[in-house]
Amino acid sequence: MGRAREGELPSFRAWARRLVSELALQDWLVFFYFCVLFGAVAIFGTPGEQRNQTLVRLGALAAVLVVTLVAVRGSLLTRPLAVSLSYRLVIFGVVQISYFMLKGLLPLVSDRAYDSQLYRLDLALFGFEPAVVMDRFVSLYTTEWFAFFYYGYFFVLALHVLPFLFLSRKMKLFAEFGIGMLTVYCVAHSVYMLVPGYGPFRYLSDHFQHPLIAGFWMERVLEAVNNAGAQKDIFPSLHTAGPLFILLFSFRHRDKFPFKYTWPVTGFVVVNIMLATMFLRWHYLIDIVAGITLASCACYVGGWLSVRETARREKAGLQPVWTPLWPERGAERALEPAQSATLRQAQQ
Secondary structure, three states, rough: OHHHHHHHEEEEHHHHHHHHHHHOHHHHHHHHHHHHHHHHHHHHOOOOOOHHHHHHHHHHHHHHHHHHEEEEHOOOOOOHHHHHHHHHHHHHOOOOHHOHHHHHHHHEEEEEOOOOHHHHHHHHHHHHOHHHHHHHHHOHHHHHOOOOHHHHHHHHHHHHHHHHHHHOOOOOHHHHHHHHHHHHHHHHHHHHHHHHOOOHHHHHHHHHOOOOOOOOHHHHHHHHHHHHOOOOOOOOOHHHHHHOOOOOHHHHHOOOOOOOHHHHHHHHHHHHHHHHHHHHHOOOOOHHHHHHHHHHHHHHHHHHHHHHHHHHHHHHOOOOOOOOHHHHHHHHHHHHHHHHHHHHHHHH
């Protein structure tokens, strides 16, 4: 028994070292994002049942992430379809699910709201507050117009993220998109804990002379915000950063299908979404500027890092950043020997 254990230990250490080396940039990004969330609640959260429940939920999501990374990057899962599908769903899914926890998490971390500081910053930098200026243009038609586009945020995300997750075979393009999108959402969710606020709708309520009229689309927006919104998630504006990143990505690759056809339409929709965030009184102008900055940085960083990460992994003989969900027959046969070689190398 003693000899067997002695023989097994170096093998496990080699496998563990290989596992760590196989982790990609987005793996580390999402892992540290959960460390930030968990650490913030554990250190700054008010002791009580709400804090304990939040820690348990965060721990459960983190456990799903870690188990998936171990199974995929540690080559414990070898079927190509299972590898790609589970990895894609988890790496994107846990970040999106964590957003729905922010409604309870943000008040735990901080009971402050920085609306007064953000409003004063708008007046100092820009000399006006767009939500207040646009109050004079409020009517049923203008409210419904911008509410439609505000709600359209979800369609913009779905029409770009889902095809990449389930259809794309262009892995270098997917690597750039994935790193950029995950950067946008992980950074934004983290900054919400540092700069929480409610927005003009609440803080500047006495500045508005015309109430927003709740038509069909405005009712959908209010339902989404009240039921799933984090309430204090204003800086930076994710309704700006997410769609704008998609627009910048589409424009950068406008020589490729389908972006050469879709980027002008995406641009029109994104501009209206950004205006809607202020017309509907959810965001200050500085929130929009922060969202634009985040999207621009993520687009640049995603393009710069994805090229280097892909080259680094190819040179080191590591797994691809992403693997095709629907590989060609030849690619599927080639993937299995590569994974077997990885296992043999880890066991040596």
